[in-house]
Amino acid sequence: MYSKRIAEFVASLKYEDLPREVIEKAKDCVRDHLGCVLGSYPFEESKMVAEWVRDLGDRKESTVLGWGHRTSCRNAALANGYFAEVLETQDGVTYGNNHPASVVLPASLAAAEYLKQGGKEFVTAVVAGYEVMNRIAASLPPEKSVGFMKTGTTGTFAAAVSVGKLLGLDSSQLVHAMGIAGFILPISSRENMWGTTIKPFVGGQAAKAGVEAALLAQKGFTGCQEIFMGTAPRYLGFCNLVSREPALEKLIEGLGERYTILDVYFKPYAACRLSHSAIEAALTLVEENDILPDAVDRIEVKTFARAAREIGGRYPEANSSFVTCQFSLPYILAVVVSDRTLGPKQYRREKISDPRILELAKKVQVIPDDLMTSIYPEKAQARVKIFLRGGTAFEKQIDHPKWEPERGIPREERLAKFHALASEILPKERIEKIDRIVDRLEKLKRISTLVREAVL
Numbered sequence: 035m036y037s038k039r040i041a042e043f044v045a046s047l048k049y050e051d052l053p054r055e056v057i058e059k060a061k062d063c064v065r066d067h068l069g070c071v072l073g074s075y076p077f078e079e080s081k082m083v084a085e086w087v088r089d090l091g092d093r094k095e096s097t098v099l100g101w102g103h104r105t106s107c108r109n110a111a112l113a114n115g116y117f118a119e120v121l122e123t124q125d126g127v128t129y130g131n132n133h134p135a136s137v138v139l140p141a142s143l144a145a146a147e148y149l150k151q152g153g154k155e156f157v158t159a160v161v162a163g164y165e166v167m168n169r170i171a172a173s174l175p176p177e178k179s180v181g182f183m184k185t186g187t188t189g190t191f192a193a194a195v196s197v198g199k200l201l202g203l204d205s206s207q208l209v210h211a212m213g214i215a216g217f218i219l220p221i222s223s224r225e226n227m228w229g230t231t232i233k234p235f236v237g238g239q240a241a242k243a244g245v246e247a248a249l250l251a252q253k254g255f256t257g258c259q260e261i262f263m264g265t266a267p268r269y270l271g272f273c274n275l276v277s278r279e280p281a282l283e284k285l286i287e288g289l290g291e292r293y294t295i296l297d298v299y300f301k302p303y304a305a306c307r308l309s310h311s312a313i314e315a316a317l318t319l320v321e322e323n324d325i326l327p328d329a330v331d332r333i334e335v336k337t338f339a340r341a342a343r344e345i346g347g348r349y350p351e352a353n354s355s356f357v358t359c360q361f362s363l364p365y366i367l368a369v370v371v372s373d374r375t376l377g378p379k380q381y382r383r384e385k386i387s388d389p390r391i392l393e394l395a396k397k398v399q400v401i402p403d404d405l406m407t408s409i410y411p412e413k414a415q416a417r418v419k420i421f422l423r424g425g426t427a428f429e430k431q432i433d434h435p436k437w438e439p440e441r442g443i444p445r446e447e448r449l450a451k452f453h454a455l456a457s458e459i460l461p462k463e464r465i466e467k468i469d470r471i472v473d474r475l476e477k478l479k480r481i482s483t484l485v486r487e488a489v490l
Contacts, residue, residue, distance in 0.1 A: 036262045036285045040169075041208035043289050044162045044195045049154040049476070052161060056293045057476065060157050062443075063164070065452050065472045066125055066300050067118060067135040068099070068488055073378055073455030074120035075100045075490070077356070079231050083238075087113045096144035097482075100459055102489035107148040108245040111193070114140035115238030119185075121378055122360040123301045123455065124237070127294065128411050128438065130171030130184065134298065136237030137189030138163035138196050141244050145197040146481040153478035159199040161295055167192030168294035170262070173284040174277045176340060176411070182276055186222025186236035190215045191261075191272075193244020194251075201252050213257020215247035216272045228348065229358035300437045300448060303376040306361050308341040310435035311416035316370050319420050319428045327372045327390065332397045334419045335363065338410035339402040346400025350392060356381035364398035365391070367418075378458065459490055 049057075074080045084101040087109050096110035097103075099117065104110075118124050118136040126133045138160055146156040170188040194215040198208050220239045226232055251257070258264070263282055264271030273280035303313050312335050319325060335346070341363070348362040359365040359381055368391045369380045385391060406415040417431040437443045449469070456465045464487060471484050478484065 035260065036282060037209045037212055037258075037260050038205070039286045039289060040166060040195070041205040041212065044166070044199055044208055045203070045205040047158055047162050047199070049158045052158065053293070056161060056295060057157060059295050059298065060160050060164075061472050061475050062300070062448065063125055063135055063160070063295065063298060064139065064475065065469070066448065067139045068468060068472075069452035069455035070121055070123045070135070071099045071114055071117040072460060072488065073123065073458045074117040075459040076378065077120050079234070080117055080120055083113050083116045095148040097147060097485045097489065099143075099485070099488045100490060107144045108242045108249075110144040110147075111140045111241035111245050112235075112238040114144065115241040116234045119234035119237045121304045121381075121455070122306060123304045123451075125298050125300050126307055127168050127171065127297050128299065128307070128414060129297070130168050130188075131176055131411075132167060132171035132184040132188060133237065134164045134167045134185075134189070134192060136185055137240045137244065138167060138192050140237065141193035141241040142196045142200065143481065143485060144241075145200045145245060145248075147485050149200055150480055150482070151200055152480060153475040155200060156478075156481050157475060159196040161293060162199050163192040163196030164295040164298070165289075165293060166195045168297065169285050169289070170273070172294075173262075173273055173281050175279065175281060179277045181224050183222040183224055183227065183236050186220055186240045187276065189237065189240035190219035190243045190247065193241045194247040197245050197248035198251060201248055203248065203251060207251045209259055210255065210257045211248045211251035213259060213261045214250050214255060215244055215257070216261035217257055218243050218247060219272075221276075227344075227357075227361060229355050229361075231355055231357055233357050297439060299435070299439065300443055300451070302436050302447070302451065304360070304378060304380065305366050305376055306345055307435065308345050308414070309363050309366050311414055311432035312337060312341075312363060312418055313366060313370055313376060314436050315416055315418035315430040315432045316367050316420070317374065319418060319430050320371055320374055323428050325371065325420060325422070325428070327394055329422045330371060330394065330397060331421045331423045332399065333367055333371070334421070335367070335398065335400045335416060336403040337400065337406055337416040338414065339407040340410065341414070341416070342400050342402035346402075350386060350395055352387040352389075352392065354386055356386065359386055362395070363400050364395040367398050368392075368394040371420075377454070460488075
């Protein structure tokens with residue numbers, strides 16, 4: 035029932051039927067994604083992935099963004115998905131705890147380039163992928179799911195339907211593509227979130243597997259006809275395997291009536307989204323009261339239990355990886371108080387090993403708050419209190435992180451983010467050209483027009 039309904043929706047989706055606000059949001063997602071990918075260029079790990087994919091050889095079908103060499107569609111999706119996750123600046127959906135751009139866009143860009151598709155086809159495939167990924171993620175409540183990262187698992191289904199849409203698969207073939215995706219998808223262990231540099235592959239591996247699932251379905255391979263719930267008498271579908279109590283109704287509730295891409299947030303700060311309310315609160319306090327790092331006695335953070343548990347008790351060391359620091363609220367707040375910003379430069383080795391930052395991080399205490407926990411994920415709250423030497427204290431609470439749809443996402447601020455990240459590799463003139471291309475994405479005859487600008 036669920037697979038068929040989703041497949042019919044995707045197969046029948048036409049660009050002409052998409053509301054203007056959905057099309058414009060899809061363009062915003064593309065622009066934000068390109069910034070995240072290009073901004074990762076200076077990281078040594080990005081260079082390692084680009085060289086590894088290049089050395090694999092393979093057919094020259096699609097482009098490795100930033101670096102410019104061509105490889106197979108599936109390996110381009112793999113590399114670009116990795117780059118999208120490096121900075122922790124990717125888009126996401128709070129209720130799903132997932133990051134669709136890291137999977138849907140690498141797969142869709144690579145496939146659209148390979149298939150010589152235009153902008154309208156590409157936008158339609160992107161919207162379909164976001165819809166599927168967000169709905170599957172929403173069907174798996176955080177406290178009932180077991181040990182995996184949604185981006186790297188649910189993303190495989192999304193990539194499969196996005197690429198399947200670009201391939202022109204019918205609803206029956208799309209059912210098989212999702213069934214195949216459910217068989218070959220990676221179960222991305224959350225154990226790899228806490229400091230390992232393999233973690234950014236969470237996007238790339240799902241994108242690559244989704245490309246393969248769609249291509250296998252096109253060849254005629256078959257998969258489970260009801261991959262989400264499973265079939266009688268076993269009911270060993272994906273959602274039942276990875277969640278103790280899946281909310282299967284969310285897979286199709288309002289499908290085609292309201293597009294979940296409108297629920298997507300963007301990140302103003304380079305860090306795990308669980309930290310963003312605390313970041314904004316701390317940054318506001320520091321700027322409004324001109325707080326200097328040396329004046330800080332201690333910092334107290336109260337927030338919902340998931341944030342306190344997953345990022346609250348992780349304290350950095352001089353040899354910590356950039357991934358460790360992206361998921362360490364003590365480190366994040368230490369650099370926010372010190373630098374009054376949080377971007378790629380705050381994850382360079384000299385910053386991570388700075389003894390002043392490490393000492394300030396030790397002064398951060400994160401406490402779970404029962405009321406905030408009961409409200410999450412409707413609100414991702416945090417209250418930060420900065421105590422100064424001498425007894426003065428300043429306090430600030432944020433209920434919705436910046437750039438959530440509930441608060442609005444100012445275009446000029448998002449453009450500034452894109453320009454700042456893309457400037458890590460591209461000159462101003464090229465960045466402005468990409469801007470113009472994205473604004474008229476639906477007019478492109480070939481998506482390669484955009485791709486060839488996003489390389490050094």
